[in-house]
Amino acid sequence: GYPGGWEKQCDRMLSSGINAEYGGPDLDVVNSNARNRVSNDPDAADYPWGAKPLIDLDEDPSNINDYVSLLFVKGEGMDETAAKAIMDKMSSKGEEYIQKAKDSKDDQEFMFFFSNGASGKVTSSVMEAMENPAPANKPLLIILDIPEGGKYSVIECETPTPEKVDSALADYKAGKLTMQQLC
DSSP states (O other), rough: OGGGGHHHHHHHHHOOOOOEEEOOTTTTHHHHHHOHHTTTTTTTTTTTTTOSSEEEEOOOOTTTSSSEEEEEEETTTTHHHHHHHHHHHHHHHHHHEEEEHHHHTTSSSSSEESEEEEEEESHHHHHSSSOOOTTTTOOOOOOEEHHHEEEEEEOOOOOOOOHHHHHHHHHHHHOOOOOOOOO
């Protein structure tokens, strides 16, 4: 069962067929789209199912349509230490934006996703929807703005770095990125 006697509530959420909103013990919303998180966590290892700072797109794409997102796609043969540095930076930024949202009681401004490769079940669909997809073996940083009309921008760089995470977000906010339409 789920911790704290929540088993019946979780079962109702899962069987209701709606996107469940999960509130914690203080009744603050912990996750406005908890259905996928709860159904993918039968042992409640991630309880209380709050927002994750960095999400594997191929395991949980549930928020990609609702938030501006930064996606890191690891390229084939990318140095694991370099990939980890980027993912650590993205996780840190994710925690920062989660906290800002909690403090302001607003929606999270950005979501952060990663994929181990362009051939993942969801990532491959994103790549196919891009007009001029980059080579599948190249590591990529991509801003996805699906809520505002399905737009994207591949961040120009030979190899993504943690610094590019900050500059991509700043450039998006400043309107400096050339956004393209997803097909």
